[in-house]
Amino acid sequence: MTTSVIDELKKSQILELLEQGKRIDGRAFDEPRKLTVEINAIPKANGSARVRLGDTEAVCGVKIQPDRPFPDMGDKGIFICTAELLPLSHPSVETGPPGPDVIELARVVDRGIRESHMVDVSQLVIEKNKSVVGVFADNVVVDYDGNLFDACSYAATAAVITSKMPKWEMKDDVPTLVEGEESDLPTTTIPVSITMGKIGNHIVVDPNGDEWASMDSRITITTDSDGNIVALQKGGHDGFTVDEIVKCGELSIKAGAKIRETLKQAGKGSQ
Amino acid sequence: MGGRESTLVLLDENGIRCDGRKIDEPRRIMIKAGGLKNADGSAYIEFGDNKILVGVFGPRDVHPKHMSDTDTGILRVRYHMEPFSVGERKNPAPSRREIEISKVIKEALLPAVMLEKFPRTAVDVFIEVLQADGGTRCAALSAASVALADAGIPMRDMVAACAAGKVADTVVLDVNNEEDQAGQADMPIGYMPTLEKVTLLQLDGVLTPEEFKKCVQVGVDGCKIVYDLQKKALNEKYFQNGGDQ
Numbered sequence: 001m002t003t004s005v006i007d008e009l010k011k012s013q014i015l016e017l018l019e020q021g022k023r024i025d026g027r028a029f030d031e032p033r034k035l036t037v038e039i040n041a042i043p044k045a046n047g048s049a050r051v052r053l054g055d056t057e058a059v060c061g062v063k064i065q066p067d068r069p070f071p072d073m074g075d076k077g078i079f080i081c082t083a084e085l086l087p088l089s090h091p092s093v094e095t096g097p098p099g100p101d102v103i104e105l106a107r108v109v110d111r112g113i114r115e116s117h118m119v120d121v122s123q124l125v126i127e128k129n130k131s132v133v134g135v136f137a138d139n140v141v142v143d144y145d146g147n148l149f150d151a152c153s154y155a156a157t158a159a160v161i162t163s164k165m166p167k168w169e170m171k172d173d174v175p176t177l178v179e180g181e182e183s184d185l186p187t188t189t190i191p192v193s194i195t196m197g198k199i200g201n202h203i204v205v206d207p208n209g210d211e212w213a214s215m216d217s218r219i220t221i222t223t224d225s226d227g228n229i230v231a232l233q234k235g236g237h238d239g240f241t242v243d244e245i246v247k248c249g250e251l252s253i254k255a256g257a258k259i260r261e262t263l264k265q266a267g268k269g270s271q
Numbered sequence: 272m273g274g275r276e277s278t279l280v281l282l283d284e285n286g287i288r289c290d291g292r293k294i295d296e297p298r299r300i301m302i303k304a305g306g307l308k309n310a311d312g313s314a315y316i317e318f319g320d321n322k323i324l325v326g327v328f329g330p331r332d333v334h335p336k337h338m339s340d341t342d343t344g345i346l347r348v349r350y351h352m353e354p355f356s357v358g359e360r361k362n363p364a365p366s367r368r369e370i371e372i373s374k375v376i377k378e379a380l381l382p383a384v385m386l387e388k389f390p391r392t393a394v395d396v397f398i399e400v401l402q403a404d405g406g407t408r409c410a411a412l413s414a415a416s417v418a419l420a421d422a423g424i425p426m427r428d429m430v431a432a433c434a435a436g437k438v439a440d441t442v443v444l445d446v447n448n449e450e451d452q453a454g455q456a457d458m459p460i461g462y463m464p465t466l467e468k469v470t471l472l473q474l475d476g477v478l479t480p481e482e483f484k485k486c487v488q489v490g491v492d493g494c495k496i497v498y499d500l501q502k503k504a505l506n507e508k509y510f511q512n513g514g515d516q
Contacts, residue, residue, distance in 0.1 A: 100374040103367050115475040217378075219472065229483045232458070232474035235374075237381040239468030242487055249483050 032206035037266035047163025055145035060155035066175035067134030077124020112222035116191035146212035221252035312422020318410035330392035344389035379471035405448030433493030460490035
């Protein structure tokens with residue numbers, strides 16, 4: 001991501017504080033930043049959310065439209081989630097094709113939601129092998145303060161659970177919109193990703209921008225509503241012990257449950 | 272992954288998998304150190320039906336120059352699949368998947384390689400997947416570690432890699448392509464056995480917290496099997512055939 005230029009002083013200050021059991025912004029080690037979710041921020045989308053996680057802000061819009069199925073998946077609809085870092089989010093972000101960091105971001109966010117089977121793609125078939133419903137959840141990061149993984153994941157999840165799906169029928173081999181018929185997008189679970197950073201030997205939940213720039217490695221774990229672990233990605237230039245990984249798994253379930261409630265509440269507000 | 276329906280029996284009543292393996296048995300693994308004349312270090316791995324070649328160059332001058340770091344050397348990794356490596360021809364241009372895998376392999380190798388000894392230089396790792404059959408990133412990472420060692424680059428440990436997964440509600444070692452397509456979870460793990468550190472970890476698929484713990488343990492045990500084969504490969508080149516070719 002866009003690691004802001006953080007001087008060695010700040011890095012050692014962060015580490016020093018962690019040694020004393022404190023974080024630079026006063027949070028507990030297992031405490032994510034404040035999450036605010038604004039639903040239906042983009043009325044022209046079929047579902048949308050504007051999410052602020054501390055000072056990191058992401059907007060997700062869901063577009064739902066007929067599409068051709070993948071050749072080997074004729075009985076399933078399509079779900080695709082993307083993420084993009086906009087140049088206005090940070091002075092160091094440049095325009096142009098996405099680099100490896102942003103590609104990883106998009107793929108990890110997509111994987112978390114896809115592997116939870118949140119969107120029930122088997123219910124998104126208009127005509128088998130011919131036409132299916134495609135659900136595209138596009139994230140843009142508009143403000144940067146670390147941990148884009150979770151911000152985009154929450155935005156996409158909130159947008160998807162509140163999406164309204166239009167109805168299409170095949171007429172003369174063409175999917176045709178049936179006016180005035182909308183239903184909730186079929187979903188099965190609420191995935192929540194929790195990203196943890198390792199700084200020295202300390203593990204902190206939801207690293208902010210300064211912590212993000214100081215951390216040695218990170219791990220993103222996505223859990224579903226049943227408390228299962230559905231996706232995971234390790235990153236950064238250091239490793240984790242097996243014990244640390246097990247601890248991160250437990251942290252992600254615990255911290256994830258609270259976030260899931262926030263997302264659920266936000267979803268209810270839109271009904 | 273997708274849990275696609277198929278008639279394939281993934282695990283029979285005797286605990287034997289679709290390719291005849293037991294649940295804790297890896298595929299056939301063959302690692303060879305060296306083999307490329309021009310590369311500073313190289314390795315070839317056959318991991319089941321995966322066939323992967325790795326070449327390492329460096330430490331050498333950095334091009335473009337602005338990428339160089341005055342404090343440390345840099346590591347660059349390119350994971351690339353040949354168009355003929357998979358069933359349907361693959362577009363030879365690097366895909367988003369390949370860019371991501373290049374990044375996670377790089378980050379898995381970084382804790383092992385002592386780049387700080389070579390400021391202003393680059394170590395380039397080129398991974399070419401000649402044939403793919405599920406679990407390429409683990410096989411590639413294991414071979415890359417051997418190639419780095421073969422290049423004589425100082426390392427804290429070698430990274431060994433193997434996947435664990437969930438197939439037919441059972442945690443198994445080394446998920447193959449069929450199992451990946453039809454199974455329930457796939458968790459590639461890269462591990463430094465001497466330093467006891469996990470440096471690559473990904474997961475897709477659904478696991479309960481207990482299965483998650485078991486998966487990590489099974490995968491780490493698999494890495495130790497690979498580690499012995501990596502050491503054997505280096506041993507064969509440097510101590511049994513009387514040194515360099």
